[in-house]
Amino acid sequence: MKACQKETVVLLREARSMMRNDVDARAIACLDKAIEALESEDGTAEGRASSRRAALYWLGKALRWIPALKILFEDFM
Incomplete structure (x- = not known):
């Protein structure tokens, strides 16, 4: 895992720990x-691409359920 990816995992874990009820x-x-997708990378170019695609997919899904962002999305629909 590259330094940038490690930093991303750390930041995502920090954001997760700050989420409230x-x-x-x-x-x-x-x-x-x-987070799991980023951590499960196997080191190959294909594995990196796959884990990053999966991470972006799940981040997009997560953003849909955060109340403030959900309101913004609904305004645009």
Whole structure:
């Protein structure tokens, strides 16, 4: 895992630890999956690409369940 990716995992873990009860449990579960995806990289170029795609997918899902962002998304729909 590269330094940038390690830093990303640290920051995601920090963000997760600061989430309060007003955040939907689904957001926390998706964030956990994003962290797992980044940590499960196997070191190959294909593995890195796959883990990053999965992490972005789960981050996108998590953002949908954070109340303040959910309101913004609803305004645009």
